[in-house]
Amino acid sequence: MSVRRLYDEQPESFAFTPENQAWAREQIAKYPDRRQASAVISLLWRAQEQAGGWLPEPAIRHVADMLSMAYIRVYEVATFYTMFNLAPVGRYHVQLCGTTPCWLRGADDLKAVCRKVIGEQNRPTEDGTFSWVEVECLGACVNAPMVQINKDYYEDLDAESFERLLADLKAGKSPAPGPQIDRINSAPEGGPQTLVEPDLYNGNYARLWAKSKGKAGDEGEAKDAPAPKAEPATKTAQATKTAPAKAAETASGGDDAAKQRKPRGLKAPRKAGADDLKLISGVGPKIEGLLNDLGIYHYDQIAKWGEEEVAWVDDYLRFKGRIAREGWIGQAETLAKGGETEFSRRKAKKGS
Ligand code: FES
Incomplete structure (x- = not known):
């Protein structure tokens, strides 16, 4: 420093x-x-x-x-403390982290952009728009390299995205803070990279075992397979208010399978058009398509699901417990009333 x-x-x-x-x-x-x-x-x-x-x-x-x-x-x-500026700064004051994780991930490239667009450190541009300074770790190393501009963090930058960010600020736009790549906070880029095998986290070890032996197909349990453990389903059910234990048990098949019910769908979206179901956390484009195939196009349809519908859809999506875990019903209720959820707010901000 x-x-x-x-x-x-x-x-x-x-x-x-x-x-x-x-x-x-x-x-x-x-x-x-x-x-x-x-x-x-x-x-x-x-x-x-x-x-x-x-x-x-x-x-x-x-x-x-x-x-x-x-x-x-x-x-x-x-x-x-570098949070205190001892000399006048620009309207947008860039604090660029140059500490090891950010440096290893390209902070030097960001520095070159600062020099090109703004000039030397601690000297505001002539029009007073920008100034910049190199600082030590800002505590967002997992999203390196990053900068702080006024009170916001902009993370996962490279030279190109950083230059674009500065141009947007100069043009009076309000770029969304946070990661500048396809990830939420510090979650993996492009979505989950672990626990993506539904049978594994659903506790359907029997089917996994059968698959590994090349025995059963997708459904059912191999005759000599070890008994599935019930614990993950129980945990899932405890973790939710919207899908009680019965739903999770039902989705596991067996004696309770009759307690599933296919939700009623529509032939087509209503006149105003389909809702963006992707505003429900856990619903990506693929799952939205599968829901649309069922005739589910609107938040209020999901909001009305009971335990049996939840169990049926869980099974249909082959993501047992997901609906409960992500709290789809509560989210759908909020969105159906025109409200926002934490997830939809974040998504809207990212897309703006
Ligand atoms: S090293 Fe850059 S935020 Fe920690």
């Missing part, structure tokens, strides 16, 4: 606005007597926001006075 010094040109003075002053007093009051110094970071942060993204030296003194701290102690805090 480069040496962090106060900026050459400083304003004459700094004082919190009346609103910020009141807010600062509230923060200080949260701490016990003689422990008010604990509010130093939050006050410095508010001062930085008020000053337009950087921390002038008079602001550091102002905070020190409010907290009855020696100036040098507040300087130490302000100069230690």
Whole structure:
């Protein structure tokens, strides 16, 4: 990290606005007597926001006075943390992580983009749009390389996506923060890579065993196969409010198979068109197609499923317990009422 010094040109003075002053007093009051110094970071942060993204030296003194701290102690805090900018920054201030995981995954390429698009570190562009600085690990190493721009993280970048991101910001767009590749948070790119064998996580070891011996086909149990373990189905059922234990048991076949019921489908979507079933977590394009084949096109159809329908569809999709595990019924109820789920919100944000 480069040496962090106060900026050459400083304003004459700094004082919190009346609103910020009141807010600062509230923060200080949260701490016990003689422990008010604990509010130093939050006050410095508010001062930085008020000053337009950087921390002038008079602001550091102002905070020190409010907290009855020696100036040098507040300087130490302000100069230690890279979250405090000691010189003016651009409207979009890029903090580029250059620590080992990000460096191994291409942080140097991102640095080259910064130099090309923005210029040298710690110097805002002439129009004041951008500035950048290299910082140490920002704690998103699993999605390396990454940058923080103002308060948002942009992850899984490469030179091309980063340059596009900067161009979008410059054009006034609001690119979605988070991973810039096809994955959710730090989940594997392109979807799950483990536990993708339904029989394995459904506990249908008998069928797996039979397959491995080249005996039975897709259905049924081999005569001399070991008995399937019931535990995963039980766990699945306990983990859900929408599909009780019976549904999970039913989907496992056997005596309870009669308790399955095929859901009623429509011949075609309603006039307004089919709902995007992919807004339900766990429904991808393939499963949406299979549901459409059943005449299921709308959230409210799924919302009405009872245990028997859930069990039937579980079996049909050959993903026993998935509907319960992902909470399809609850999600469908929310979406049918025009609401949003955590998943649909994330998806919409990613697609915007
Ligand atoms: S190394 Fe870059 S976020 Fe941790």
